[in-house]
Amino acid sequence: xIRTHNRKYFVLTGIVIFTILILIIFVFIIMPRGKPxxxxxxxxxxxxxxxxxxxxxxxxxxxxxxxxxxxxxxxxFSHIGIIxxxxxxxxxxxxxxTTKPGKDxxxxxxxxxxxxxxxxxxxxxxxxxxxxxxxGFAMEYIGVPFDWKFDMGDASELYCTELLYIILKRLxxxxxxxxxxxxxxxxxxxxxxxxxxxEYFSEIYFIK
Numbered sequence: 001x002i003r004t005h006n007r008k009y010f011v012l013t014g015i016v017i018f019t020i021l022i023l024i025i026f027v028f029i030i031m032p033r034g035k036p037x038x039x040x041x042x043x044x045x046x047x048x049x050x051x052x053x054x055x056x057x058x059x060x061x062x063x064x065x066x067x068x069x070x071x072x073x074x075x076x077f078s079h080i081g082i083i084x085x086x087x088x089x090x091x092x093x094x095x096x097x098t099t100k101p102g103k104d105x106x107x108x109x110x111x112x113x114x115x116x117x118x119x120x121x122x123x124x125x126x127x128x129x130x131x132x133x134x135x136g137f138a139m140e141y142i143g144v145p146f147d148w149k150f151d152m153g154d155a156s157e158l159y160c161t162e163l164l165y166i167i168l169k170r171l172x173x174x175x176x177x178x179x180x181x182x183x184x185x186x187x188x189x190x191x192x193x194x195x196x197x198x199e200y201f202s203e204i205y206f207i208k
Contacts, residue, residue, distance in 0.1 A: 040115045040118050040121055042111045045090070045123070045205070048123060049083050050083070050085070051085040051132050051135050052125075052130070052134035052135045053131060053204065054125070054126070054164065054201065055081050055092060055111075055121065056121065056122040056124065056195065057077060057078070057080075057114070057119075057121050057122075058076060058077050058118065059117045059119070060118075063097070064117075065078070066078075067079065070189060071194075072191065073197060074192070074196045076196070077120060077192040077193075077196065079094065079192070080160045080161060080195065081114055082135055082164065083111075083123075084108065084138065089110075091109060091110055091111060092108070092110075093135065093138040093142065094114070095141075095159050095163045097146040104148070105142075106138075119208070120207070121206070121207050122203060122206045124203055125204050127199075127202055134168075134171070137167045137171070138163065141167075145157045145158075147162060150182075151187070152179075152189070152190070161189075161194065161195070162189075162190060177194040177198070178198075180194075
């Protein structure tokens, strides 16, 4: 009886310790990695942004540090979105993966909300392509789940650069982004610097 009691005690203790470790890891993931030097505000971009521009940011979460390192040459950014300007209202359409249940999907949100976690921002514009078409097509994907499998062959789920890729393929069937193989994922993905280094885009603005 004593041995059985001890065994149950050790099992229960192990479960409690494991649960605490999981909570610590979760808090570490969602906590900002320090504070931005200053809060980047929407009014900085008045007169700069156009409908269909691509906005790149470096966020302040642990995942942001992981995603930025998927890029080979330009590691300034970890996430992208598509600018939509409608009746002077500026929003961003983007596929965002978060740790909050029910929040992992393509969404449209105010530019200020997109900027809240930004340490770095870059604005890119497609050369020789109407930005209105890009933002118009982006609207069609709102609500599509985030692609945690990073599978470019399945459009039922999308990650941030995959969303832009599938839109540009519809507008220009021969278009291709550079990809890079990520050993940890076991597949090719579209890194952020496939945009910032692309001959199809021009950098309009950069702020850190």
